[in-house]
Amino acid sequence: MEIVKSDPGVTAAVSAGVLGLVSHQIFKRNEPTVYSFASHVLIVNAGLTVLYKYLQGTVDQLAVVALVDFFVYLLTLSSSIVLYRVFFHPLNQYPGPILCKITRFASSWHVMTRDSHEWQMSLHKKYGDVVRLSPNELSFISASSVDQLHGSKAGKLARGPFYSGDPNRPADSMLSTQDLNEHRWRRKTWERGFGSKQLRDFEPRVIRLLDMLVSQLRERVGTTQNMTRWSEYFAYDVMSDLAFSEDFGMLKAAKPHPYIPALHDATRLLVIASQTPWIRPLMPWFPVEAQSKKAGKEFARISRETYLRRKAREVKEPDMYEYIASPDRSGPRPLTEAEVVADSALLIAAGAVSTALSITFMFFHLLQDPKQMARLQSEIDSCWDGVTLLDVTMLAPQRAPYLDGCINESLRLWPPAPNGMQRRTPSDGVVVDGRFVPGGTQVSNHTMGIQRDARHFTNPDAFIPERWIDSERPADWNHDVRTFIPFTIGQFACLGKNLAYQELRLFMGGVVRNFEFRFAEGFRTEVFEGQIKYKGTFLIGELPVVFSDRKAS
Numbered sequence: 396m397e398i399v400k401s402d403p404g405v406t407a408a409v410s411a412g413v414l415g416l417v418s419h420q421i422f423k424r425n426e427p428t429v430y431s432f433a434s435h436v437l438i439v440n441a442g443l444t445v446l447y448k449y450l451q452g453t454v455d456q457l458a459v460v461a462l463v464d465f466f467v468y469l470l471t472l473s474s475s476i477v478l479y480r481v482f483f484h485p486l487n488q489y490p491g492p493i494l495c496k497i498t499r500f501a502s503s504w505h506v507m508t509r510d511s512h513e514w515q516m517s518l519h520k521k522y523g524d525v526v527r528l529s530p531n532e533l534s535f536i537s538a539s540s541v542d543q544l545h546g547s548k549a550g551k552l553a554r555g556p557f558y559s560g561d562p563n564r565p566a567d568s569m570l571s572t573q574d575l576n577e578h579r580w581r582r583k584t585w586e587r588g589f590g591s592k593q594l595r596d597f598e599p600r601v602i603r604l605l606d607m608l609v610s611q612l613r614e615r616v617g618t619t620q621n622m623t624r625w626s627e628y629f630a631y632d633v634m635s636d637l638a639f640s641e642d643f644g645m646l647k648a649a650k651p652h653p654y655i656p657a658l659h660d661a662t663r664l665l666v667i668a669s670q671t672p673w674i675r676p677l678m679p680w681f682p683v684e685a686q687s688k689k690a691g692k693e694f695a696r697i698s699r700e701t702y703l704r705r706k707a708r709e710v711k712e713p714d715m716y717e718y719i720a721s722p723d724r725s726g727p728r729p730l731t732e733a734e735v736v737a738d739s740a741l742l743i744a745a746g747a748v749s750t751a752l753s754i755t756f757m758f759f760h761l762l763q764d765p766k767q768m769a770r771l772q773s774e775i776d777s778c779w780d781g782v783t784l785l786d787v788t789m790l791a792p793q794r795a796p797y798l799d800g801c802i803n804e805s806l807r808l809w810p811p812a813p814n815g816m817q818r819r820t821p822s823d824g825v826v827v828d829g830r831f832v833p834g835g836t837q838v839s840n841h842t843m844g845i846q847r848d849a850r851h852f853t854n855p856d857a858f859i860p861e862r863w864i865d866s867e868r869p870a871d872w873n874h875d876v877r878t879f880i881p882f883t884i885g886q887f888a889c890l891g892k893n894l895a896y897q898e899l900r901l902f903m904g905g906v907v908r909n910f911e912f913r914f915a916e917g918f919r920t921e922v923f924e925g926q927i928k929y930k931g932t933f934l935i936g937e938l939p940v941v942f943s944d945r946k947a948s
């Protein structure tokens with residue numbers, strides 16, 4: 396206690412250092428929120444100031460001492476955190492860049508700069524099958540890890556904190572809930588809208604919109620059209636019609652509904668906030684991403700109004716709203732209205748974005764290789780009897796395997812959600828690829844990385860539909876379907892997978908059968924590829940295409 400007697404300022408500073416270390420022990424066990432952290436720091440520093448005063452400090456020195464204490468406290472706390480994360484953390488044996496071991500800054504930065512998918516792939520190229528992406532997060536690309544993280548062995552892995560990032564969220568949707576039981580019963584409610592009977596009921600509605608698309612394109616033969624836009628018009632109109640019996644009218648008007656830019660911009664903010672969920676409460680106060688914030692509100696407004704209009708209306712044909720809005724009778728409680736609104740917003744967004752992207756990417760590749768396009772056209776011609784409506788059973792994989800190969804190649808090369816689907820390990824941890832991963836760790840399979848790995852698919856960066864046809868794939872080619880996970884697998888797998896395949900088959904059947912295509916003059920594939928960015932899903936540029944009528948040629 397010599398120090399105490401000789402210099403109260405030094406005593407307070409030493410105490411600040413000790414308290415910094417103690418705080419780290421507390422935060423290490425209980426992940427702080429921004430509020431708990433701020434109040435903790437305030438209480439500790441107020442306590443130190445009182446201590447100094449008690450040790451006979453003069454009042455005029457109090458402010459200086461409080462500032463020094465605050466600095467010493469934060470310095471000790473952050474040094475302790477850095478040392479712990481690099482040398483003593485349970486994940487310290489996993490490889491990764493030093494910055495990623497210390498902070499989430501790098502992964503947040505690459506989300507901000509929209510190249511996160513490429514950055515994560517480059518980390519796997521450098522560090523191998525497993526990478527420590529951030530202090531408490533691992534990404535895997537081995538084939539054997541998929542079952543453990545998402546498949547039959549992943550029953551206890553809930554969704555990770557990534558999903559809590561939506562700053563505009565009034566309630567959890569099925570997708571954002573992180574409680575396993577809650578998700579399970581809510582998903583049951585949803586499942587009723589995605590059965591084979593429902594898909595059969597929905598098909599004529601998809602075909603009706605497809606016919607409208609074909610007649611719109613026919614009117615524009617010979618002119619340059621943006622395929623990215625037309626894919627979106629189709630996919631968003633289909634989803635809004637199937638979800639709420641009210642299509643957005645984009646195909647008819649040939650222009651985008653405000654829903655599209657609102658969704659694109661809103662997702663950006665969501666994904667940024669998802670990187671560091673504790674930042675979420677502060678987001679409204681940060682003077683950044685003003686456009687994304689505005690878009691988030693606009694997206695919430697349109698989703699809510701669409702929901703309310705449907706709620707107030709009787710419809711003749713069943714739509715998805717009917718299934719998700721009426722709670723499953725076996726569920727533990729009725730859904731609140733805010734939850735139904737959140738699920739309604741999820742419905743169109745989840746269903747439309749990925750389908751539109753898959754169509755555009757398919758065209759991007761097929762237009763580069765006239766032989767592939769010709770083979771697809773001839774296969775589709777052979778599926779159709781020339782008289783009856785071309786429906787999805789005529790385009791089933793047994794009859795149209797090349798079409799199936801084209802769809803799968805688009806999804807393999809450009810999985811619409813390219814980064815991993817984050818899960819959280821249960822408290823007793825899991826073993827992945829023979830190594831223990833402690834409880835509470837965030838884990839994922841990097842979808843794009845695993846699907847573009849030569850050990851899983853030979854010649855992984857090339858668009859080769861034939862690889863999906865067993866009789867045509869060279870015997871020595873790698874083809875590990877365990878690693879084809881664009882819809883992910885297991886308890887959180889995409890509910891709309893069959894609907895997506897149905898839409899993609901019908902779209903290609905209808906459009907490819909009717910038209911010839913070429914890239915517009917001056918189009919450069921490398922420019923298009925250079926514009927592919929990440930914002931949760933891909934964000935892509937224009938794909939300018941000139942159509943001509945096949946019947947006329």
Ligand code: HEM
Binds near residue numbers: 570742817889894
């Ligand atoms: C090519 C098209 C599509 C792709 C690649 C795709 C991909 C995915 C993926 C990767 C997930 C998992 C998300 C996660 O765990 O974070 C997912 C979930 C989901 N998808 Fe899709 N999707 C597509 C189309 C659709 C369609 C047409 C619908 C129809 C509404 C749909 C509805 C859903 C729903 C409701 C979920 C949440 C499932 C749950 O939480 O249990 N998706 N999708």
